């Protein structure tokens with residue numbers, strides 16, 4: 001069967017190709033060479049490869065899978081998610097304008113703010129989960145990029161991607177969506193009208209908390225896309241073959257991991273929402289979530305594995321709960337097979353994150369064990 005006809009589960013199970021004909025192996029080989037030989041006529045022996053900064057088999061294989069999963073025309077892998085975000089924003093000319101969702105991953109906000117200040121780029125921050133507010137920002141004048149993150153980290157707000165694409169068009173901007181907390185299995189922004197989708201592949205796509213990476217996938221090969229591709233090779237922001245190989249290995253189990261994590265997250269959200277020591281649960285799967293209906297429409301296969309909740313009481317009460325958890329590791333990041341808890345206020349005290357908020361990344365452990373751990377930490 002041709003890869004383009006495969007369901008995502010099948011494509012991913014054999015990510016990187018079925019059989020390595022040279023060895024007979026059922027997984028792709030790693031080619032660590034940084035340079036590639038030429039023949040007597042001085043032509044490359046393999047025309048696809050000359051130097052590893054421009055060409056790398058494992059990177060190409062992983063990009064092909066990610067591009068197909070998102071329904072895009074091309075993908076570019078970077079050494080981290082932030083490198084992917086930066087590569088896109090660097091295409092904005094000095095004096096340009098970008099519209100960026102407020103209350104998103106703090107590392108992205110911080111870098112984009114600094115970048116815009118250095119380059120005299122106007123940055124308008126707007127709650128993009130409010131479609132009317134986003135439309136108003138887009139109608140206010142032209143821009144180069146509209147940047148949204150859905151579900152957002154750590155507020156779990158949902159942005160209507162189709163409405164955002166329409167709004168971005170008004171401003172003559174491309175719509176770029178950070179879909180890290182959804183994964184390509186739960187949401188495909190390009191199919192809803194976005195121009196570029198981004199993932200920190202450090203998170204669920206690799207899924208084992210052992211490889212940094214980021215990807216941009218484009219709907220069309222535009223001049224902006226070509227600029228990003230040329231700059232990646234020339235400026236050397238490339239992923240190495242070992243990382244790309246590990247990423248391919250991780251992706252082979254993505255569907256089963258996501259299915260289990262989503263199932264666990266639903267059960268945990270049900271438990272937390274009825275718990276007397278919990279003030280609120282921020283998870284789009286909960287019916288009281290303000291964008292529950294939109295999330296159901298936009299993410300029909302599930303609401304993801306990231307959630308936040310507010311502990312009743314003070315900062316100290318929340319920190320005590322985090323400290324008592326035994327199965328959830330107290331660590332940043334998300335999307336790994338192991339469950340994590342994070343007190344975001346400690347990381348970003350100036351952004352309005354409540355002091356009592358704990359963010360959970362739900363892993364693939366048995367739901368009952370995770371619920372028992374939360375129960376003992378909260379006090380039954």
Ligand SMILES: Cc1ncc(COP(=O)(O)O)c(C=O)c1O
Nearest residue numbers: 080081082105153180200202213
């Ligand atoms: C939603 C989101 N986008 C982007 C990033 C940045 O990715 P990386 O850590 O791979 O640079 C993160 C990291 O936590 C994230 O949570």
